[in-house]
Amino acid sequence: MDIKANLQSVKNSFINPDCKLIAVSKTKPIEALKEAYEAGIRDFGENKVQEIQWKQPEMPEDTRWHMIGHLQSNKVKYIAPFVHLIHGVDSFKLLKEINKQGQKIDRVIPVLLQIYIAEEESKFGFDRVELTEMFATDEFKSLSHVEIKGLMGMATFTDNPNQIRKEFRGLKQLMEELKQMSLPSFMKLTEISMGMSGDYLIAQEEGTTMVRIGSSIFGAR
Numbered sequence: 001m002d003i004k005a006n007l008q009s010v011k012n013s014f015i016n017p018d019c020k021l022i023a024v025s026k027t028k029p030i031e032a033l034k035e036a037y038e039a040g041i042r043d044f045g046e047n048k049v050q051e052i053q054w055k056q057p058e059m060p061e062d063t064r065w066h067m068i069g070h071l072q073s074n075k076v077k078y079i080a081p082f083v084h085l086i087h088g089v090d091s092f093k094l095l096k097e098i099n100k101q102g103q104k105i106d107r108v109i110p111v112l113l114q115i116y117i118a119e120e121e122s123k124f125g126f127d128r129v130e131l132t133e134m135f136a137t138d139e140f141k142s143l144s145h146v147e148i149k150g151l152m153g154m155a156t157f158t159d160n161p162n163q164i165r166k167e168f169r170g171l172k173q174l175m176e177e178l179k180q181m182s183l184p185s186f187m188k189l190t191e192i193s194m195g196m197s198g199d200y201l202i203a204q205e206e207g208t209t210m211v212r213i214g215s216s217i218f219g220a221r
């Protein structure tokens with residue numbers, strides 16, 4: 001597996017050269033991450049707390065760790081001190097726990113709200129109603145140790161590009177709608193995280209600001 005060459009060809013294919021690349025290194029050995037680091041990658045995506053925990057001390061200090069998977073509330077404390085961005089915040093309960101852990105260590109933790117955009121039942125995320133309900137609460141408005149930088153979504157697992165495009169477009173549109181609302185200052189809404197190895201070009205066409213790419217860089221899992 002020539003990680004450097006893979007990275008080169010992924011980057012060369014980008015429609016938007018400013019789009020941030022998160023190298024999804026879950027299940028991969030530390031040597032693979034180091035190879036990507038040497039090729040210039042600083043942003044790594046992992047989906048298991050335990051795995052981030054053991055990999056983090058093995059990598060240089062300026063490595064940025066992205067938690068991209070479903071995160072259980074009781075595990076937030078283990079990554080709170082160093083995580084760069086939590087992509088998969090899929091419930092108010094989890095958001096409140098992240099805020100609480102941030103408070104404990106006096107750190108404002110950057111997060112994305114995961115939005116349910118797929119047709120599958122199995123995917124996590126807020127729907128529009130849940131978002132609106134959360135925004136209306138005083139508890140939400142008084143959050144002090146999270147910064148909501150934007151939205152994250154995963155398209156339906158399908159080979160129909162039209163379906164994927166429709167879902168990504170919906171996420172982007174939701175973001176634009178939210179930007180029109182009067183939101184608390186900890187909601188910045190500058191980032192969208194959508195697109196993986198199979199659909200990152202569609203995501204870029206639909207206006208994503210970061211893509212999460214694993215197998216096209218590190219090989220199949």
Ligand SMILES: *Cc1c(COP(=O)(O)O)cnc(C)c1O
Pocket residue numbers: 024026047068069154195196197198212213214215216
């Ligand atoms: C595994 C994973 C990815 C990367 O998937 P690839 O198809 O290997 O690029 C992206 N996002 C999330 C949330 C993942 O769990």
